[in-house]
Amino acid sequence: MPKPLAARPWVRWATFGARQILGITLIVAGAIKLPWPEASVQAVRAYQLLPFDLTRPIGYALPVLEVVVGLLLVTGLFTRIAGWIGVAIMAAFIFGISWVWAHGISIDCGCFGGGGETENGIAQYPWEIARDVGLLACGAWAGLFPRSPLALDNWLFGVGTTPGDAADNEEELEESTA
Amino acid sequence: MSQSRREALRRQQEAQARAKRTQRIVIVGAIVLALVVVGVFGAIFIGQLNRGSAPASGGSAAVPVNATADSSGIVVNPGKFAAGVPKVEVFVDYQCPVCKQLETMHGATLDDMATKGEIQLIYRTMTFLDNNLRNDSSIRAGTAAACADNAGRYGAYHDAIFAGQPTTEGTGYTSQQLRVDFAGVAGITGDSLTGFQGCFDTRATQSFVQGTNEKAAQAGVNSTPTVMVNGTKLDNNTVFQATPEAFRQLILTTKGNG
Numbered sequence: 382m383p384k385p386l387a388a389r390p391w392v393r394w395a396t397f398g399a400r401q402i403l404g405i406t407l408i409v410a411g412a413i414k415l416p417w418p419e420a421s422v423q424a425v426r427a428y429q430l431l432p433f434d435l436t437r438p439i440g441y442a443l444p445v446l447e448v449v450v451g452l453l454l455v456t457g458l459f460t461r462i463a464g465w466i467g468v469a470i471m472a473a474f475i476f477g478i479s480w481v482w483a484h485g486i487s488i489d490c491g492c493f494g495g496g497g498e499t500e501n502g503i504a505q506y507p508w509e510i511a512r513d514v515g516l517l518a519c520g521a522w523a524g525l526f527p528r529s530p531l532a533l534d535n536w537l538f539g540v541g542t543t544p545g546d547a548a549d550n551e552e553e554l555e556e557s558t559a
Numbered sequence: 560m561s562q563s564r565r566e567a568l569r570r571q572q573e574a575q576a577r578a579k580r581t582q583r584i585v586i587v588g589a590i591v592l593a594l595v596v597v598g599v600f601g602a603i604f605i606g607q608l609n610r611g612s613a614p615a616s617g618g619s620a621a622v623p624v625n626a627t628a629d630s631s632g633i634v635v636n637p638g639k640f641a642a643g644v645p646k647v648e649v650f651v652d653y654q655c656p657v658c659k660q661l662e663t664m665h666g667a668t669l670d671d672m673a674t675k676g677e678i679q680l681i682y683r684t685m686t687f688l689d690n691n692l693r694n695d696s697s698i699r700a701g702t703a704a705a706c707a708d709n710a711g712r713y714g715a716y717h718d719a720i721f722a723g724q725p726t727t728e729g730t731g732y733t734s735q736q737l738r739v740d741f742a743g744v745a746g747i748t749g750d751s752l753t754g755f756q757g758c759f760d761t762r763a764t765q766s767f768v769q770g771t772n773e774k775a776a777q778a779g780v781n782s783t784p785t786v787m788v789n790g791t792k793l794d795n796n797t798v799f800q801a802t803p804e805a806f807r808q809l810i811l812t813t814k815g816n817g
Contacts, residue, residue: 384774393647395716415605416605417693418606419606419692419725420690420691421661423687423690423691423781427781429779433777441599441606442599445595445598445599445601445602446595448598449591449594449595449598458587458591458766459588459722495691497687498781498782499752499781521583537583537584537587539576539580540585
């Protein structure tokens, strides 16, 4: 029987790389916005997408969420969950940028601080969406293949027994339930 | 040691290991969730700090005398316009250079129409540039302008701020400018000046201005300057290409949306 995909070393190192790329990006993006939550609220409002009353809670919570999920990914803690949350965050950003693009609203995406209406925002949208699709792919990879080297998960769950990893871990599973 | 006893021992050890593992996961998970909660509360705390300190005690949350009924702005020409004239709302941030351009280009036209009673002119002050520029000059200038309304010189003080706007965006306004210089240009003197400075020093109108910013954002205004006629936003490209006469006609002919 061929070795399962998730058990191959290159897959695990790819997960390690994906964790670092998405994790560091999220930490940087969140940390820039964290000290100025009111600016973050304005950036959210500039999308003209969410109900007004939701913009403040989201503006405050988003930078914190980004930093925490970023830290989880970089340290490799709860990799599977953190990866999928990263996917959800990126999907929301892609939707938001597509939405303002479709409505002809020209804004700074506020991805790394800043935000608000700007003259030539629309020209940036294709590249911003492409970037977020790449980051989404990193999150999905980490969600699909959560086992990786240099991860706190290896300590937390005991080596090789990430929960829900039954498929790529049959031998050990059989042994422990014997 | 018999085979079955060895087996039982092994199972017991495994059960213990599993229990420890579960415990570890729960503890670490709880720590992560606690971090999220602490982070959100920390962000709220920082946000309050950067929003400007609360008005000093003694300075009650004053509403300027010519504030609109819903406290969304200040009427520049109270009592000078007849019912049914266009309601012109100008959204400005005192640190916004393009707002100064608007003031330079069309300020005289607006003032003229307001004085003649052809329009009801309302300034709605925004303060979002404080967040972008990382200072507090927008809220301080807005607070001072609202204080000037109580001294009866709102329009003149508004003009004085823009006339004295620093050439480099982000330099901000000094207290000397706001308390003394602009008040002088606006013609606030004597007892009025004392009252104005007391209002400014206690930040009596600060929470009112925070409110005008919030209400402007709520009305869907995310950038300044924005000119609204009877609730309809004017296109800034049109506004900035219009001659004074064309601008006057634009205001008089724009249909409202409500």
